[in-house]
Amino acid sequence: EVQLVESGGGLIQPGGSLRLSCAASGFTVNSNHMSWVRQAPGKGLEWVSIIYSGDSTYYADSVKGRFTISRDNSKNTLYLQMNSLRAEDTAVYYCARVPDRTYWYFDLWGRGTLVTVSS
Amino acid sequence: EIVMTQSPATLSVSPGERATLSCRASQSVSSNLAWYQRKPGQAPRLLIYGASTRATGIPARFGGSGSGTEFTLTISSLQSEDVAVYYCQQYNNWITFGQGTRLEIK
Numbered sequence: 001e002v003q004l005v006e007s008g009g010g011l012i013q014p015g016g017s018l019r020l021s022c023a024a025s026g027f028t029v030n031s032n033h034m035s036w037v038r039q040a041p042g043k044g045l046e047w048v049s050i051i052y053s054g055d056s057t058y059y060a061d062s063v064k065g066r067f068t069i070s071r072d073n074s075k076n077t078l079y080l081q082m083n084s085l086r087a088e089d090t091a092v093y094y095c096a097r098v099p100d101r102t103y104w105y106f107d108l109w110g111r112g113t114l115v116t117v118s119s
Numbered sequence: 120e121i122v123m124t125q126s127p128a129t130l131s132v133s134p135g136e137r138a139t140l141s142c143r144a145s146q147s148v149s150s151n152l153a154w155y156q157r158k159p160g161q162a163p164r165l166l167i168y169g170a171s172t173r174a175t176g177i178p179a180r181f182g183g184s185g186s187g188t189e190f191t192l193t194i195s196s197l198q199s200e201d202v203a204v205y206y207c208q209q210y211n212n213w214i215t216f217g218q219g220t221r222l223e224i225k
Contacts, residue, residue, distance in 0.1 A: 046216070104214050105168045106165060109163040
């Protein structure tokens with residue numbers, strides 16, 4: 001079955017770090033473009049980051065310099081390393097597959113993992 | 120940043136009736152627009168991309184139209200399983216999403 005399963009969310013204090021994982025099955029992450037999208041409580045969806053199959057990466061201004069997207073091809077897993085976390089980073093984080101390098105829409109999503117940044 | 124505005128916020132439609140959801144962009148996004156469906160506890164699902172192309176496995180009752188700044192998602196005959204929140208997304212200039220329309224059964 002083709003699917004994405006996120007993990008690694010939880011409660012973290014402001015200024016802390018957390019690494020999210022997204023395990024893929026039914027396809028390989030290294031030959032696809034992959035992305036993270038988040039949704040804060042009561043807010044809309046917000047794109048966070050993308051990694052191309054060729055390893056180029058892009059970030060939303062709100063997370064640039066604090067978050068890092070990466071993947072482990074041997075584990076077929078996508079990651080999001082989140083540092084210097086802020087209260088406004090509290091959200092459900094989704095990983096998603098981007099089927100086209102030029103057109104950034106998402107054809108497969110996971111169910112998400114909740115990150116809560118609070119003291 | 121391109122702002123996407125969806126209307127209405129909540130839509131109630133009787134089973135078998137047509138549901139029409141709107142999405143407006145603050146500037147032209149050409150046809151670079153997608154629609155998603157999200158049900159509680161489930162992963163979002165791609166319905167439409169390129170403003171009007173149905174994604175793989177999407178029933179024919181879902182249709183997308185529009186270009187530039189005005190877009191519409193139409194569900195021709197509402198089924199109970201279509202109860203969900205629907206989001207539009209532009210990918211013409213980076214990525215932004217609308218706030219969503221909650222679709223309910225009347």
